[in-house]
Amino acid sequence: MSVDTDLIAEIRSRLQLRRPNADAVLSVVNAFANHVEGEGNGPFEGIVDSATGVGKTYIMAGLIEYLSAQPTSRNFLVLTPGRTINQKTIETFTRGSRRSLMPSLLSQPRLVTSENFDSAAIRRAIEDTSQTKVYVFTVQSLLLGRADSEQQRKTHEYQEGLGGGFYDVLAGLDDLVVLADEHHCYSGPEFGRVIEQLHPHAVVGMTATPLSRDRGKVVYRYPLAAAIAEKYVKTPVIVGRRDDRSDEVTKLADALALIKAKADLSRAYAEEVGVASVNPVLLVSAQDIAEAQRVQKLIESDTFEGGNWIGSTLLVHSELTGDEKERTLAALDSVEAAASPVRIIIQVGMLKEGWDVKNVYAILSLRTSVSEVLTEQTLGRGMRLPYGEYTGIELLDTLEVVAHERYEQLLEKRGILAEEFVATYYRPIVVKNAAGESTVKFEEHTVDVNATDGEATPPASGTGDSDEESDVAGWSWATTTIVDQTTRENEANGAARSSKGRLTQYSPIPEREPITVPQLKVIPRAATTSLTQIADRTPYVLLGVSLRDEGRDELKRTLMKGEIEGNVARIEVHQATSRVGASLFDVPLETTRQDLIRRVLTSPWVSARGVEALAASELVDAVIQGMGQEAQQYLSNFFEVAARRLLELIRSHLEPAAGSTVFEDELDMRPLEGIRATRRPQKADTPDLFEPDYAYNGWAKHLYSHAWFDSSPEYHAARAIDEDPGVVTWVRLLRNDSPITWTHSGTSYNPDLVVSERDSTTGETIWFVETKRDSEISSEEVQAKRTAARTWANTATLLMKQHGLSTKCQYLLLAERDVLDAAGSWSAMKRLGT
Structure with a gap:
């Protein structure tokens, strides 16, 4: 078995794997190959230790794609610890589901589950060595020597359709690869025997919290500190009180005050950028069912905050049965839906592995210390990004951890808290050896992790769709921030009040020439070149x-x-x-x-x-x-x-x-003519000093009277464009104005600006301009977007030519240093950008 780095690069491009997930695939493949070449004893065993929320499902999909493209395997058993993860994994390999990765999978695996495994059709699929199969089962359903459930009996009893017992059929496959999701859950001897007696070719575990005894099996680690620093997950903010009040009513009121402010900000942000609003949810962890029921009764009472939270709670615990259990699970599954009334989830040890909704914005553990919250699975339930990426609004990009301890106690132990976030990890790097062959070496990376006090917290104001970092001194997105409740609440309420300002609508100025931009669809093919x-x-x-x-x-x-x-x-x-x-x-x-x-x-x-x-x-x-x-x-x-x-x-x-985005031959030209709205206060001109919270007037060529920006480079690029004699019209783009799809799964982004310029020799050129910080310009995501955008612009130009139009499209990526070096010249920016 060899390491095909070109194949891994192609899979990464096709599945649009985040960089750490692609690194994980490479690390597993490299360790597996070393095991095989070294004739290691027994099956290969490796563990991927990756932060919750980064995408372990994508790692498994990448491994399936790689190993099935080699002679290595056509049979993959995904073991899950329970119903929630099992259903989520089934959806991943089900065409048409909202989680499906099937359009991007060349292997097109046949899905085998507890619902269909005992048929003759599945037997034929298993016997077909050219077809990839993915078996998704809970570990409980495969337990040996027990008949606690019908499912356990079915997987071990003789099935006529299969011509044997399902478990025995799996054990007879000489190329079976076990992918153990949430690997730390299988520490018991019974679970260990389930895997051991399958005699697998390889076992790869996925977890964010590996057991200490398994540390030696870890082949790749991507710590939470790195995920925070690279903006794959929310930034945790630990909130404590300066006084001694620690009763349940106070803690609940503190947490819900932050939830209310975040809800106002979320609505304002969604309204401004034109996306569906996310309803922030508070997750309350109780010690036992009695405490959980008492807390629910308190919140649902008329006396708690005037009865404002009546009908907004959901109680989840292990003793729910029958219709009540089904209703609760249905409500839990739909908690992200806009129509869901749930704003507070009270749980008793239930919502851990696999429960991955994105709208948990605050966590309150009624009895547990904050250090325990940070080290257990509880924190991971709130780390995913509600809008898929950082919004640039600090309160929408953070998770509030409402602490049981006082603020001063938290400050005293901030060094200990920082240590909870593992900060050193090793990245696999592909290098050429003396013979020109690709080999893998590992490079140490360290994330600077600090637990700072609230003085370093950036202001919570602003609305926009940028991922620009705050310029406030002392703040780092890799930081775990500790802040007192009063300060945090004041910040949140101030930002919420700003978001409730008068909504002003802007229409295109009739006297200015409109801009018509192309719309293209991505080809839903797994791998192609053009x-x-x-x-x-x-x-x-x-x-x-x-x-x-x-x-x-x-x-x-x-x-x-x-x-x-x-x-x-x-x-x-x-x-x-x-x-x-x-x-x-x-x-x-x-x-x-x-x-x-x-x-x-x-x-x-x-x-x-x-x-x-x-x-x-x-x-x-x-x-x-x-x-x-x-x-x-x-x-x-x-x-x-x-x-x-x-x-x-x-x-x-x-x-x-190969594998990067290409577009269909259909061209749709649409004018930018929609009404846009913002609550930002207005400025009458465009001064040298940029302030992000304003809508600026005074433009000579902007299609609308006002424009607002998320960064200084973007603003100063717009000023240069507005003053250039060759520019006819330009527009500061908002979300969905001119989306460019840059992944096969349909993920799109909007450049910052679109510019129409006209030249007597070359005719009209439409420029799509993106500005980035110097630190971001070489990142893999930015470069992948640039590649897709250049293909998009080239395709649009060719299609317009096919339709008899002479207009050309160009994409321009500007670093902040390019904008600075251009000294206000749009022509210079075009020379400096890429």
């Missing part, structure tokens, strides 16, 4: 220049001269000083041009799509442009050389792009 992915024509022009300069239009002549020195005669070869022109053919340039285009279109990397012919013609024309006036002469006589070199160049550009 000539539209080649946006830069410069290498093709240079190829033409190189071919021209090789001087193939002349015959090289050699002169053989005989010389005698003493008794020795020798022949010497010299370059002839006179040259004779080659016998030249004279084929019409258009004929060789069309032949080159056909050669490109019949290459194995190009699909038979209409837009490909346009893209091929542009690449060929770029080569001809480089040849200049000698193009006809050169192609007449050295066509095969030109074709070979052109195809080599195309292949070198398309191979790294």
Whole structure:
């Protein structure tokens, strides 16, 4: 077994794996390969220790894709610790479900569950060694030597459809790979025997909290500190009181005050950026059922906060039965829905592994110390991002942990709290050895983790869809912040009041020329390449220049001269000083041009799509442009050389792009004409000093009277654009104005600005402009978005040409240093950006 780094890169692109998840796949594959090559005893065992909320399901999908693409395995058993994770995993491999990854999976695995395993069709699938199978079962359903449930009996008893017992059939597979989700749950000897007696080829565990005895099996670790620092999860803020009040009423009131403020901010944010609002939820952990019932009764009473929370609680515990249990589980499953009335979930040890709703915004543990909350699964229930990414609004990007301890006690133990977040981990890096072969080495990474006091907390104001960090000194998104309740509540209420300002609507200014932008759909194919992915024509022009300069239009002549020195005669070869022109053919340039285009279109990397012919013609024309006036002469006589070199160049550009996003041939042009609204106060002009909380007026070419921004580079780029004489109109884009899909699963993003400029020579160009901090510009996500956006712009240009339009689309990525170095010049920004 070898490590195919190209395959891993392709899978990462196709599944749009986050960087740590791709690292996890590479680490497991590398450890597995080392085990096989070293002829290790027994099955391979490895554990992925990855922070909750980063996406362990994607790691499992990536491993299935990799191992099924090799001769390694076609059979994968996903073990789950309970109903919740089991159902979620089934949905992952079910086409059409909201969690489904099937459109991105080349392996297209056959899903086998407790509902369908005992059929003849499944038996045929198992016997088909070319088909990938994924078996999703709870570990309890496979327990040996017990008949506590019908399911346990069914998996071990003889099944006529299978021709044997299901467990025995699994144990007879020599390529079975066990993927143990929440691996730490299988510490009991019974669970261990379930895995051991399957005699698997490999066992890979997934967990955020590995057992101490299993530390030696960890092949990849991605700590929570790193996930916070890289903005894959919320930032926890620990809230404590300065006084001695620690009764239940006070704690509940404290937590709900923050929930109310977050709800106001969430509504305002969703309204401004045009997305569905998320309802913030408080998760209360009680010690026992009696305490949980007492707390629910308190919250649902008329005397608690005037009865404002009546009908908003959901109680979850292990003794629920019958219809009540089903109603509770249904309410729990729909807690993210806009129509859900649930704002407070009270649970007793139930909501741990696998329960992964995104709208838990505060956690209150009534008796447990904060250090225990941070080390157990409870914290993980609130770490996922409600809007899929950081909003730029601090209170919407944080999880409040309402502490049992006083604020001063928390400060005294902040060093201990910081230690709860493991800060050192090792990243796998692919390097070339002396023989030019790809090998994997591991590089140490350390996250700077501190538990700061509330003085470092950034202001909680602002609305927008940016992920810009706060500029407040001392704040770091990798920080665990400790803040007192009064300060935090004042911040939250102040931000909430700002969000309730008068909503002002803005319509396009009739006198300004509208901008019409293309809309494209991504091709829902797992892996593909397209000539539209080649946006830069410069290498093709240079190829033409190189071919021209090789001087193939002349015959090289050699002169053989005989010389005698003493008794020795020798022949010497010299370059002839006179040259004779080659016998030249004279084929019409258009004929060789069309032949080159056909050669490109019949290459194995190009699909038979209409837009490909346009893209091929542009690449060929770029080569001809480089040849200049000698193009006809050169192609007449050295066509095969030109074709070979052109195809080599195309292949070198398309191979790294395999699996990245390409777009359909359908073009939809839509004007930007919608009404936009914000509660931000207005500024009458565009001063040098940028403040993020204002809507700015004073533009000469913006389609609307006012524009608002999330960062200083974005604002100053807009000022330069507005002052450029070649610009006709520009718009500060909001969410869904002009979305560019950059993943096969449909994830899209909007650039910051769209600019229409007109030139008497080149005609109209529509620029889509994105600004990023210097620290972000080289990140893999930003570069992946850039790649997709350039393909998108190139495809749009070709399709508009096909429809008789001369408008061109361009994408420009600007670092903050580019904006600064351009010194207010839009032309300079176009030269500096990428």
